[in-house]
Amino acid sequence: MIFSKEALTGEHILISGGCGALGLAIVKKLVECGARITVNDVLSAEIAHERLAESDIPAEVVTYFQADTTSPAQVKSLLDHAEQVFGFVTTGLCHVGMVVSGSILNFDADTFDEVMAVNVRSAFLLAKEVSQRAIAAKRAAHLIFTTSWVAVIPWPEIGPYITSKAAMNQLMRTFARELAPHGIRANAIAPGIVGAGMALRQWNTQPDYRARATKAIPLGYLQPTESVADTFVFLCSPAASYMTGSILTVDGGASLYPMD
Numbered sequence: 001m002i003f004s005k006e007a008l009t010g011e012h013i014l015i016s017g018g019c020g021a022l023g024l025a026i027v028k029k030l031v032e033c034g035a036r037i038t039v040n041d042v043l044s045a046e047i048a049h050e051r052l053a054e055s056d057i058p059a060e061v062v063t064y065f066q067a068d069t070t071s072p073a074q075v076k077s078l079l080d081h082a083e084q085v086f087g088f089v090t091t092g093l094c095h096v097g098m099v100v101s102g103s104i105l106n107f108d109a110d111t112f113d114e115v116m117a118v119n120v121r122s123a124f125l126l127a128k129e130v131s132q133r134a135i136a137a138k139r140a141a142h143l144i145f146t147t148s149w150v151a152v153i154p155w156p157e158i159g160p161y162i163t164s165k166a167a168m169n170q171l172m173r174t175f176a177r178e179l180a181p182h183g184i185r186a187n188a189i190a191p192g193i194v195g196a197g198m199a200l201r202q203w204n205t206q207p208d209y210r211a212r213a214t215k216a217i218p219l220g221y222l223q224p225t226e227s228v229a230d231t232f233v234f235l236c237s238p239a240a241s242y243m244t245g246s247i248l249t250v251d252g253g254a255s256l257y258p259m260d
């Protein structure tokens with residue numbers, strides 16, 4: 001999809017976990033539409049810059065900051081860095097996520113906690129930090145949470161992940177409900193089974209997953225990464241300015257019916 005090159009002019013968007021497969025595609029599209037981006041990941045700056053360069057993302061409109069988003073102190077440092085380089089953060093993308101596969105009875109407590117921390121705790125800390133700074137500055141801001149179609153579908157063998165994505169949807173609705181009077185909006189995007197990143201790793205390594213996923217998508221093909229990036233452009237743009245508390249599902253129909 002071709003959007004105007006000015007669609008996001010003036011926006012400073014911060015993305016957590018932005019050096020993963022979806023993150024890089026999103027960053028690329030957002031900068032093509034005129035945004036400046038603070039990219040966060042746990043990766044070293046050297047590896048992150050390599051990945052950004054490989055994706056042809058122009059260095060002058062992007063700044064990278066290494067931080068573990070489960071740490072409140074590191075999230076504060078991330079926002080300090082972002083504001084120092086590009087000023088006020090207009091949109092925070094609570095995007096970082098991880099998945100671990102296994103039957104629900106085989107998960108130990110530490111793995112469950114880790115998935116909830118990386119997915120839910122990170123989203124909470126980033127959304128809170130962006131919001132507090134927006135309220136202090138008396139400015140509007142937008143929070144976008146990357147959740148998933150499986151937040152409402154009990155897709156087998158990723159129990160902690162789907163639980164975390166359901167929690168993120170409700171976390172998003174809490175931010176939307178409580179902070180609307182401050183001009184802070186919150187929305188979620190729920191992608192389907194994307195032919196990139198964590199889903200592609202499962203597709204390539206787990207025959208059971210691949211068999212299920214093949215049957216699960218009514219449109220009949222893995223979700224193009226571009227369709228996720230396009231949805232982010234829409235949500236970050238003024239075209240979505242009356243949206244708050246919404247979950248935008250973009251999943252090729254995967255959530256329409258049980259797949260087994």
Ligand SMILES: NC(=O)c1ccc[n+]([C@@H]2O[C@H](COP(=O)([O-])OP(=O)(O)OC[C@H]3O[C@@H](n4cnc5c(N)ncnc54)[C@H](O)[C@@H]3O)[C@@H](O)[C@H]2O)c1
Nearest residue numbers: 017019020021022041042068069096097191194197198199
């Ligand atoms: N790929 C899919 O099919 C799909 C579908 C629906 C939703 N999603 C969601 O999209 C998001 C990105 O998925 P992806 O497929 O690009 O994953 P990915 O594994 O390719 O990227 C995740 C990135 O997060 C980083 N990261 C991990 N822990 C971190 C931490 N504590 N602090 C900062 N960064 C950290 C990793 O280094 C990695 O670069 C996730 O929230 C995921 O749940 C993906």
